[in-house]
Amino acid sequence: MDDGGHVQAMREGFHINWMNMRDASTGQVMWESGEWDCDQEEMEAQIPCEILRCRQVSRELNFSSVEVITSLRLVQSVIFKGELLEEWNFHFGFVIPNSTNTWQQTIEAAEEEEMLPAELLSGNVVIETTFFDGEYPIMTQRVRIWYL
C-alpha cells in the first residue's frame, strides 16, 4: 500500500453513506442521518435528548469502498469542548472491492449521575471518526451533536 496512486484511489473510492443511533435495548432508531454529503468537513446531527437516558446506545455507520483495502481500521473519538471523553478503536482488516459495509457498536451509557445535562452537551460534543489503511489515513468525518 505504499503506492501513492493506490492510496489516492482508495481515498476517492471511500464513502460514508449514512449513520444512525438507536436505543439498543429496544432496537428503536432515535436518529438517522439519511444520505449524507460526506465531503463536508463537519456535519451536524440533531438528536432527541431522550437518548441520554438510554442505558445502552448503538451507533451504526455504513460505508462503501470501490478499492480493496487490506487493513482497514477506525478510531472514533467523542470530544467535549476539545477534551477527549471516549475513544474507540476497531480493526476491520480486509475490505472487499466494491463493497458496502456496516459497523454497529453498542455501548453502555455512563451512569445517570455521571452524565452531563443535555443543555451543557448540546453543540459541544463532536464525534470524530477517522478511517485508516494501516498507517495511512483515508478519511476523517466530524459530526457535531445537538440535543433537542
Next chain:
Amino acid sequence: MGLLSILKKMKKEEQEARILVLGLDNAGKTTILKKLSEEDITHIMPTQGFNIKSIVQDGFKLNVWDIGGQKAIRPYWSNYFENTDALVYVIDSSDRRRLEESSAELRELLAEDKLAAIPMLVYANKQDLLQASPADEISEVMGLASIDDRVWTIQACSAKSGEGLQEGMEWLIGATRK
C-alpha cells in the same frame, strides 16, 4: 431476548470473542442478527460486504461478523476466518433446491485450518414457512452427524418470528466459553 442479555452471562476473564456468521445468500443471516437486537427487519438488503455488530458490556467485547453470501462474495470469506472463536452457519430451510450447495459450502468451511475445532451453530432458518424442512431432516441430508472434530448443534429457528434464535445463541456462547 438479545445479544446484550447473553453477554451478561459470559465470564469476565474472557475479554473478547469473535463470532463469524456465514451461509448462502438469502439464508437470513442479517435478519437473524437484527432480530436478535430487536431491530426492524422489514427493509433488509442483500449484504454487499460485511455487517459487524460490536457489543461492549462490563469490559467484555463481542464482535459478530456477518458476511454476504452471494456467489461473487464467497471467495472473500476466507479473509474473515482469522481469530474466529465460533461459527454460525445459516440455512434457508425452505430452499430444498439449494440445500446441496449450502452443504458443499459448509464442508469447505469445516476443512479450513483457521476454523478448526471451534464450536458451530447451524441455524435451520425460516421454519415459519410451510415448505420448510425440519431441522433433523436438514441435518440428515447434510450429514452433520459425521462432524466429530468440534462441538456443534442445529437449531430450528425463524428470524421472522424470533423463535429459536435466543436458544441457539445461548448454546453457542456456552460452548465458546468452555
